[in-house]
Amino acid sequence: MLSIADRTFRSRLLVGTGKFSSSAMMVAAIEASASEIVTVALRRIDLEDPGDDIMSMLSRDRYLFLPNTSGARDADEAVRLARMARASGGGEWLKLEVTPDPRTLLPDPVETLKATEILAAEGFKVMPYMNADPILALRLQDVGAVAVMPLGAPIGTNLGMITRFQIEIIIEQARVPVIVDAGLGAPSHAAEAMEIGADAVLVNTAIAVAGDPVRMARAFAMAVEAGRDAFESGLGRKQIEAVASSPTTGLDFLK
Amino acid sequence: MEIQSGTTIEGLILGMDLNPDTVVVECDGQIVLREEYGNHVLNTGSRVELIRFVGGG
Numbered sequence: 001m002l003s004i005a006d007r008t009f010r011s012r013l014l015v016g017t018g019k020f021s022s023s024a025m026m027v028a029a030i031e032a033s034a035s036e037i038v039t040v041a042l043r044r045i046d047l048e049d050p051g052d053d054i055m056s057m058l059s060r061d062r063y064l065f066l067p068n069t070s071g072a073r074d075a076d077e078a079v080r081l082a083r084m085a086r087a088s089g090g091g092e093w094l095k096l097e098v099t100p101d102p103r104t105l106l107p108d109p110v111e112t113l114k115a116t117e118i119l120a121a122e123g124f125k126v127m128p129y130m131n132a133d134p135i136l137a138l139r140l141q142d143v144g145a146v147a148v149m150p151l152g153a154p155i156g157t158n159l160g161m162i163t164r165f166q167i168e169i170i171i172e173q174a175r176v177p178v179i180v181d182a183g184l185g186a187p188s189h190a191a192e193a194m195e196i197g198a199d200a201v202l203v204n205t206a207i208a209v210a211g212d213p214v215r216m217a218r219a220f221a222m223a224v225e226a227g228r229d230a231f232e233s234g235l236g237r238k239q240i241e242a243v244a245s246s247p248t249t250g251l252d253f254l255k
Numbered sequence: 256m257e258i259q260s261g262t263t264i265e266g267l268i269l270g271m272d273l274n275p276d277t278v279v280v281e282c283d284g285q286i287v288l289r290e291e292y293g294n295h296v297l298n299t300g301s302r303v304e305l306i307r308f309v310g311g312g
Contacts, residue, residue, distance in 0.1 A: 016312030026310060041311025044304060045278065047271065054308050055277040068311050084306055087286045088279035155312065182312075204312030 002200050004177050005125045005146040007064065009036045012194065013224045014066070014179065016204025020213065023052040029207055030058065033217035037064045039095055039202065041071070042081055042088070066127070068095040074108070075115035082119050094119060095149065095181075096128040105155040109136050113143065120144025129181055132163035137170045137178075148174060149181035149202065152193060156205045158185025161192045171197045187216075187223030194227025195235060258297060265292040268305070279306040 002009040014037040020026035030038060040054060058065075067085035072078035078098050085094060096119065098111040112128050113136070119126045125146045130136055132150040140148055150167050153159035160183065161167070171178050177199035184190050190201045203220050210216035258267060264287060268275045280287040281304040287295055297303065 017310035018312045020310060039312055040308040042279070042306055043309045044306055045273065047305075050271070050273060051309075053274060053277055054310060056274065065308070067308065070311050083286060084279045084281070085308075087288065088307065089276065089289070202312070 002177065004127070009064075009200075010034075011036050011221070011224075012200040012228055013190070013221055014039065014181075014200055014202040015207060015217070016202065017054060017058075018204055019208035023054070023057050025213055026208070027057050029213040029217040030063070032214045032221070033207065034221050035063070037066050039066045039068050039204070041068050042084055043071075064093060065091070066093050066095050068097050068129075069115075070097045070099070072098050072115075073100045074098060075111040075118065078111070078115040079118055082115075082124060083122075086124070092123055093125045094127065096126050099129075099155075107131055107151075109133065112136075113139055116140050116145050117143040127179065132166035132170060134166060134169040134173055137174055141174060141176045145176060147177040147179055147199070149179045151182040152180050152189060152201075153183025153185075155182045157183050158206060159183050160185055160189035164192070164196065167193070167198065168196050187219045190220050191223040191227035191230075194224055195230045197231050200224075260299075262297050263293055264295045264297065264303075267297065267303070268292065271305075273305070273307075277307050280304070281306065 002012050011034050013033055013035045015030055015033050015035045016039045017026055069078040069081040072081055082094050096115055098108045099105045100108050107129050116126050116128050127147040127149055128140050128145050129149045137148045150170055152161045179200040180193040180198045181202040184203050185206045193201050207213050207217045264280050265275055268278050275292055283302050
């Protein structure tokens with residue numbers, strides 16, 4: 001079971017709800033993912049074309065809505081978005097994102113730390129999106145983050161676990177759950193994150209833009225389970241020289 | 256946009272076929288609590304933002 005703050009979850013796969021070709025496709029893919037936590041963003045309503053209301057498509061009884069602060073460029077904007085999310089009935093859960101540079105969408109560590117401290121003090125359950133920096137992870141948990149969300153690779157890049165060795169250190173040191181967020185482009189990437197001991201992963205783009213998002217969601221769900229089983233089972237050490245799998249004795253008859 | 260005088264936030268939201276339970280309202284930079292939607296009358300020149308959850312990662 002995945003435990004974050006005071007909640008437990010069966011699934012270790014969190015899914016984003018952006019970029020799907022239709023609301024119906026999003027709902028079907030999320031169902032197939034067996035995820036229990038879904039991220040959402042806050043945006044101004046287009047009065048000319050209000051579109052579908054995501055809150056009427058996904059049941060709050062079934063999914064924990066994790067509002068993000070995407071679009072925030074500094075701590076002040078993130079805090080403002082977080083308070084709006086809470087006012088809209090989004091609860092205290094928050095994926096904190098502070099990304100000042102639209103080209104890289106990398107998180108600003110200073111502003112993220114500042115916003116985490118402010119929002120945790122206001123009672124938010126803050127899960128900050130962060131670069132894979134082990135020192136920052138400790139600083140964020142010290143100011144009250146309930147989980148940390150280091151990136152495998154920048155958002156939407158599908159590059160996989162390019163920060164793997166940093167994330168291994170984060171996992172080794174963290175007292176709060178480590179959820180690998182962003183950049184996971186294939187089920188094998190998610191499995192790799194889980195094999196090294198991540199508590200969960202968050203996937204959006206790779207599922208949403210797949211040719212068959214429903215099937216891809218299922219593929220990620222299986223990969224996450226496989227990776228977790230492997231981690232809990234205990235993986236063997238890597239080494240350069242071969243070690244025979246078959247007995248090395250009992251070959252006398254060949255002589 | 257033009258609205259009739261005396262319109263409340265609730266009236267504005269319902270008039271646009273939106274669900275008040277899923278809309279966040281900021282009026283002149285301040286978040287309006289949902290319980291206030293029925294009482295909060297909009298004044299001339301009020302700057303209203305209507306925000307809600309959309310798909311995101």
